Amino acid sequence: MKEVLLIPGPTPLPEEVRASMFKDMIDHRGHAFGELLDRLQFKLKRVFMTSRPVYIFPGTGTGALECAVSNLFSAGEEILSLSNGSFAERWAEIAQRKNLNVDVLQFPYGEPWDLNLLEEKVKSKRYAGVLLTHNETSTGVLNPLEEAVSLIRSLSPDTLICVDAVSSLGGAPLKMDRWGLDAVMTASQKALMSPPGLALVALGERAFNKALTLTSSSYYWDIKLADEFLNKSPSQTPYTPAISILYALDRALTLLLEEGLENSWDRHRELARFLREGLRAMGMDILPKEEFASPTVTAVKVPQGMSPSKIKKALESKGVIVAGGMGPLKDKVFRVAHMGNVSKNDIVIFLNALKEVIESV
DSSP states (O other): OOOEEOSSSSOOOOHHHHHHTTSOOOOTTSHHHHHHHHHHHHHHHHHHTOSSOEEEEESOHHHHHHHHHHHHOOTTOEEEEEESSHHHHHHHHHHHHTTOEEEEEEOOTTOOOOHHHHHHHHHHSOOSEEEEESEETTTTEEOOHHHHHHHHHHHOTTSEEEEEOTTTBTTBOOOHHHHTOSEEEEETTSTTOOOSOEEEEEEOHHHHHHHHHSOOSOSTTOHHHHHHHHTSSSOOOSSOOOHHHHHHHHHHHHHHHHHOHHHHHHHHHHHHHHHHHHHHHTTOOBSSOGGGBOSSEEEEEOOTTOOHHHHHHHHHHTTEEOEEOOGGGTTTEEEEEOOSSOOHHHHHHHHHHHHHHHHHO
């Protein structure tokens, strides 16, 4: 029985993306690798919707977030972190470990940012940077990023706006240059339909110029070093790259761009709608209000008297793999991802399996 994988990363791969990883290894200081990096730059700029370079590191989404704070801020600088879930909390902790002074503006899990409270906070202090989690994977909330950025920019034009787009890029609208985002971070294994193993970091001109004035607190995540090697001829990375995963990302980005970004956004919204209609037909509901519900992952409330872990285990016995809740939601929800290479048929299989599980309890 083939498993249906519906966790929020790693996500299922298109067959041709998997096949692309079996190519031969190449010299990572040679012209063939330089051409691969150049192709990736061209495609990633289109997906991030930016004219700026996108730096590719072997790593994860968490690593990409650490890269941002390691290069853009110095110890003691004032940072504002908007938190309404476990992954936003993680980013705040990363910043705190870098000895930044982090103010956490906390919102309830399952609720979006309150822009009125954000306005009060930004007016209260001058912040060097704001950390924004676009799509909170732990709760299934898509935060009002464009509106928040516009508000912050109007009140504090010099504040660097840093965005965790790990579970949104490719699956939800995000327009880096048009929205005035200073740093956007993501990873390969979610809506980009690629294997885990790549951290992707894009810096706007203002953020990059600030990075040039600082000494990164990390050698591994040093943007200046990455930029220096990217601008060599042929293009390179500072240290050994994950060549097989770069092959996969190259093919996956071609598929995404052939589909078209807006079509991909629409497909993710439609899958989310289809899933939630099926859940509600069974008498189940989701954690956030529909208007702020994520197009890439859904947090499903568990009916009273039922256990998320038992539902998850029962689904697994039927070949359907979902994710558990996180943090304070551990015993309240389970999570279903519908990002990347997930089909409507996958959702039908999940809904049928869930119906059997619910009826058997």
